[in-house]
Amino acid sequence: MPAVPKRKAGPRDAERTRRAILDAALVEFSEKGHAAARMDAVAEAAGISKPMIYSYFGDKDALYAAALREAYVQIREGETELQLGDLAPVEAVRTLVHFTFDHFREKPWFISMLNTENLLGGETVRSIADVGDIQSNMISELSRVLDHGVREGVFRTGVDPVELYITIASLCYFPISNRHTLRAVFKVPVDDAWVEARKRAVSDMVLADLRPCGPREAGHA
Template sequence: MGHTDGAPEPPAPRRRRGPQRDAVATQARILEAARQEFAENGLQGARMEAIASRAGCNKALIHHYFQSKDALFAIVLEKNYEAIRTAERNLQLTSREPHEAMRELVGFSFDYVSEHPEFISLINEENLHGGVHVAHSGTARELNSPLVATIEEVLERGVAEGIFRAGVDPVQLYITIASISYFFIANRATLTAIFDLPKTDDVLAARRAHAIDVVLGYLRPDPVAALPGSPVEAVTPAPKRATAKRTRKPAP
């Protein structure tokens, strides 16, 4: 029987999500749950049952998609690197002035590890296992190549403009940047206790500014010339002490 004039139309049937879309969403939930579980409990302490509970699925489904806990950890680790490399690309360092690009990169690196404690936890865990997952991951290495090329390009422009020293290895520079940022955040509890540092935003900001100054100071071609916008003041080298020449007495 047809509908009468003015009668509301029946609601359209809800479209069911396709199996492929459901699978992608489920895998994303599993990866996020695994990231939390591994960051909190490490590779050995993490439990597949706990990951399944967090993800709202059964353990068999995790094994179906990711085979094993070890393989799942490797993928979580790759996603960990992918997230920071994507954020670094979004800085668009090649479109910035060299000194501004380096300032931005150092500040970003410090902020990222400060705001993502799980990043530190996962990296620490991988190092405890000898870096075996990263060593077998072509993805992790491929993600780093564009970053190194970007840093190299910024350095070359800085050298051409006369504001950066020549001969800086981009890989060594990035390791230094990452180390300065990582060490303080990863060891903040012990550093706070040893040096009686209050856990305040002011202390964090001061450490961030110091990290930027250290890197920019290293890159300066002249150690007493400050870069534009740098709070580091020029320092006049102390005069060398004059040393009196010793006269050798003739041998008796």
């Protein structure tokens, strides 16, 4: 009987394989860091051969860069799906805070990947050609939300959207990234109810700072 010819992988198969590799790499690099991560483990988790990783991404450094980029892409895509521009300004900010908290908690590899990259001095993220473009849509959307809020009289003028996002990300990051030490040192539960309370508290703090008569403007009165 003649041998059955092997079917060539189509674009859909190639994308599925690429996705499997990236998903496995995100977990491997986030759990073990760049130095200790093993390509064998990525291949096993992705259900492919190790040489196939090199075929798709090249070496370990290139795979790490692709995984780091993917971590940014995932959170930016999630933010885009929020359609903040369709919401009232106050609701939009609250929605963004809640999403950011949830993303950090539900996708722990994001925080771990950023921690790893910062320990490496940010060398890899600087090499990602479109890293600025990946962030730009979210910053533009947040800028429109702020402008809308100013027009509605619910936000003060002069708020930098980048600085606002840094504030939001910082307040959402710490309780999740430090949850184990917070449990041990302060005996906080870090359970669902606690996280929901933190989301509300962070939203309230951010919105209080954005109000026209908020602490910053009042201080200059």
